[in-house]
Amino acid sequence: MLIEIRQQLGCLHLTHLGYADQTVTKAGPIPDIAVLTTLPTTWALRYSAKNYYKVDPLMRTITLSGEISPIRGTVRDLGQDALAGGDSATFQRDRERRGLGNLFLGVNSSNSYGFRGLTEFTFQVEPAEQRLFTERIRKRLVAIASRIHTALHGSRNPALAAAAAKLLTKREIDCLYWAANGKTDGEIGEILDIARWTVVTYLQNAKNKLGCANRTAAVVTALALGVIEMPVISHRF
Incomplete structure (x- = not known):
């Protein structure tokens, strides 16, 4: 665009x-x-x-x-x-x-x-x-x-994002973030130093909490709400 x-x-x-x-x-x-x-x-x-x-x-x-x-x-x-x-x-x-x-x-x-x-x-x-x-x-x-x-x-709502974020654990948010960055379950596991199947469980939990049909929808919803950011360049970059 x-x-x-x-x-x-x-x-x-x-x-x-x-x-x-x-x-x-x-x-x-x-x-x-x-x-x-x-x-x-x-x-x-x-x-x-x-x-x-x-x-x-x-x-x-x-x-x-x-x-x-x-x-x-x-x-x-x-x-x-x-x-x-x-x-x-x-x-x-x-x-x-x-x-x-x-x-x-x-x-x-x-x-x-x-x-x-x-x-x-x-x-x-x-x-x-x-x-x-x-x-x-x-x-x-x-x-x-x-x-x-x-x-x-356009749909970013800081108040709603804060409410949605409270439903998720830090690990669930971390997994959503790295999934949004295109990482596979195995790669996310290596980054977070957890087992691949643990990553699958976290993403499944996040999907259920956000009321989404699949993990892709969960990532999109988390991005839209502002629970996770798009690929980021931070002040530490």
């Missing part, structure tokens, strides 16, 4: 972050963040090696209170952070040198339950034309960001 939108919009890359916290304070813990992106793997590896999440304005919206207004449809030029110099400027220059664009626009979105998300669109636009370009495309970006967030998190 992201690749299709990228082609239609004519942008270089899209990245969507989903996070359930309604308020994030500077003193609070950094949450795990569900990330979908069209950025190349080579950049993801460099990003990790350089610990760029500390200065990436997209990630800073998660870790710092008030970095971006939580109002749905807010559009911000994320590259403006580079004007302050320092590590932010280094990060921005590195992105530009590696062909990831020179205009980075972030758009806030949320579903009807308050589950928030943030989408970044990257473009290559002549500096003198960036302001006019942003104004011209603003409404379209807001609509597309809402479409992406709805497709990925």
